[in-house]
Amino acid sequence: MAAKKAKASVFKVGRDAKTGKFIPVKAAKRRKSTAIVETVRISRSGVFKSGDSIKTTTPGLSASEIRKTLKIKKSSVVNARKRINKVLGKKKASVFKREKSA
Amino acid sequence: MPKPFEHSVFINIPYDKSYENIFVAMVASLVSIGKIPRCTLEIAESGEGRLNRIYELLEECAVSIHDLSHVRTPVRFNMPFELGIACSLKRYKGSHSYILFEKVGYRLDRTLSDIKGRDPYIYKGSMLGIVNCVLDALGSETCRHKPSRVHKFAQDLLRIAKDTKKERKIESIFKRAVFHELINVALTLAVDRGFIPENK
Numbered sequence: 001m002a003a004k005k006a007k008a009s010v011f012k013v014g015r016d017a018k019t020g021k022f023i024p025v026k027a028a029k030r031r032k033s034t035a036i037v038e039t040v041r042i043s044r045s046g047v048f049k050s051g052d053s054i055k056t057t058t059p060g061l062s063a064s065e066i067r068k069t070l071k072i073k074k075s076s077v078v079n080a081r082k083r084i085n086k087v088l089g090k091k092k093a094s095v096f097k098r099e100k101s102a
Numbered sequence: 103m104p105k106p107f108e109h110s111v112f113i114n115i116p117y118d119k120s121y122e123n124i125f126v127a128m129v130a131s132l133v134s135i136g137k138i139p140r141c142t143l144e145i146a147e148s149g150e151g152r153l154n155r156i157y158e159l160l161e162e163c164a165v166s167i168h169d170l171s172h173v174r175t176p177v178r179f180n181m182p183f184e185l186g187i188a189c190s191l192k193r194y195k196g197s198h199s200y201i202l203f204e205k206v207g208y209r210l211d212r213t214l215s216d217i218k219g220r221d222p223y224i225y226k227g228s229m230l231g232i233v234n235c236v237l238d239a240l241g242s243e244t245c246r247h248k249p250s251r252v253h254k255f256a257q258d259l260l261r262i263a264k265d266t267k268k269e270r271k272i273e274s275i276f277k278r279a280v281f282h283e284l285i286n287v288a289l290t291l292a293v294d295r296g297f298i299p300e301n302k
Binding site: 019020021059060061062063064065066067069070072076077079080081083084086087088 | 106109110133135136137138144208211242244245258261262265266282283285286287289290291292293294298299300301302
């Protein structure tokens with residue numbers, strides 16, 4: 001199969017027009033009316049991508065900006081903290097803080 | 103100044119008990135990359151009509167995620183309907199993009215053949231699958247979180263969501279108040295774990 005052989009993150013694959021299954025590129029080129037050759041990109045995590053390219057170079061928003069957009073009061077952070085401590089425990093939260101600083 | 107539009111992501115999934123973990127994983131993944139999860143749970147019954155608010159909400163989002171894997175009874179037409187609205191927004195306004203999610207590969211070719219040519223992200227019904235797909239589709243080039251870390255974050259968020267549900271004695275987490283609390287907790291946890299900053 002073409003998909004297995006390719007090492008680059010962008011490569012061509014053949015697909016059967018009826019079933020959608022992958023076929024060799026050579027066969028797809030030969031069977032012009034019943035198959036197509038597609039360009040596929042595979043990311044590091046191995047997930048197929050197609051359609052719109054939505055990836056941006058702009059960094060995401062900060063927590064306070066998201067709270068502002070969703071009109072969440074900053075005072076409610078205290079309640080969130082209480083719930084986190086209740087369910088996960090304070091110990092666990094501190095472990096992640098250590099991880100973050102490392 | 104924050105630009106909410108380009109960071110807002112509309113979540114279109116079935117509000118079914120079996121999709122609670124998927125929904126929480128989606129919220130966790132989006133918050134971890136600094137995106138704003140939006141969904142119809144935000145909409146209060148205000149008399150102006152639910153459909154109008156869905157339109158407005160979709161218009162406020164640059165991207166929408168549509169999970170089209172609910173193909174069993176009870177039949178729900180909300181997801182394909184909202185995908186139709188997103189398609190029309192993309193076609194006539196050009197300022198909207200949509201991403202398709204499915205549990206099973208190639209099934210969408212049969213269930214929604216009109217959209218052939220757009221491959222959905224296949225998450226295989228798992229939370230880790232959702233995390234991988236969301237990070238892959240929407241993750242910024244500058245922030246690269248390990249999917250395993252975001253998955254752990256999502257699992258902890260699910261535990262908190264279940265606790266909230268138990269405390270409020272409600273059937274599902276798909277309630278307006280729970281959604282706001284979930285986002286608030288997710289933001290606090292995301293800051294604690296170093297995914298996003300508190301302030302810029």
